[in-house]
Amino acid sequence: xxxxxxxxxxxxxxxxxxxxxxxxxxxxxxxxxxxxxxxxxxxxxxxxxxxxxxxxxxxxxxxxxxxxxxxxxxxxxxxxxxxxxxxxxxxxxxxxxxxxxxxxxxxxxxxxxxxxxxxxxxxxxxxxxxxxxxxxxxxxxxxxxxxxxxxxxxxxxxxxxxxxxx
Numbered sequence: 001x002x003x004x005x006x007x008x009x010x011x012x013x014x015x016x017x018x019x020x021x022x023x024x025x026x027x028x029x030x031x032x033x034x035x036x037x038x039x040x041x042x043x044x045x046x047x048x049x050x051x052x053x054x055x056x057x058x059x060x061x062x063x064x065x066x067x068x069x070x071x072x073x074x075x076x077x078x079x080x081x082x083x084x085x086x087x088x089x090x091x092x093x094x095x096x097x098x099x100x101x102x103x104x105x106x107x108x109x110x111x112x113x114x115x116x117x118x119x120x121x122x123x124x125x126x127x128x129x130x131x132x133x134x135x136x137x138x139x140x141x142x143x144x145x146x147x148x149x150x151x152x153x154x155x156x157x158x159x160x161x162x163x164x165x166x
Contacts, residue, residue: 053098057105070110073119077112082158085115089122090151093129114162121154 025032073081134143
C-alpha cells in the first residue's frame with residue numbers, strides 16, 4: 001500500500017487503462033471521443049442515484065454508532081443478526097457499486113462477516129421490491145422460486161464465508 005491507501009495493483013490498473021485509452025485515441029479519435037461522451041452521459045445518469053445513496057449511507061452511519069451496528073449485525077449477534085441482515089438485504093434496492101463500500105464501512109463499524117455476506121448476497125440476488133416486475137415477465141412460480149432459492153443460497157454463502165474466514 002502507498003501512503004494514500006491505494007494499492008500498487010490499483011495504480012497498475014489505472015496506468016493500463018490510461019495506456020489503452022491513449023492507444024484507442026491514436027487508432028480512432030472520433031470513436032474514442034464518442035465513447036468518452038457516452039461514458040460521461042452514463043456517469044451523469046448514475047450520479048444522482050449514487051449521491052443520494054451515499055447521503056443515506058452517511059446518515060445511517062452517523063445515526064448508528066459502531067456499538068449499535070455491532071449489536072444488530074455484529075459477529076456476536078449470531079443467527080438473529082444474520083436474519084436481520086438477510087431481511088434488510090432482501091428488501092433494500094442498492095446497486096452493487098454502493099453495496100460493497102457500504103459493507104466495508106459496516107465491517108469497520110463492527111458488523112460480522114457472516115452477517116455482511118448474507119446482506120450482500122440477498123441485496124444482489126433477492127428482489128422483494130422488484131418481484132412484481134419479475135412476476136410480470138417470468139410468471140409467479142418462477143419469480144418466487146428464483147427469489148426463494150436465492151434467499152437460501154445467501155445463507156449458504158454466509159455459512160461458507162463464516163467457516164472459510166474464521
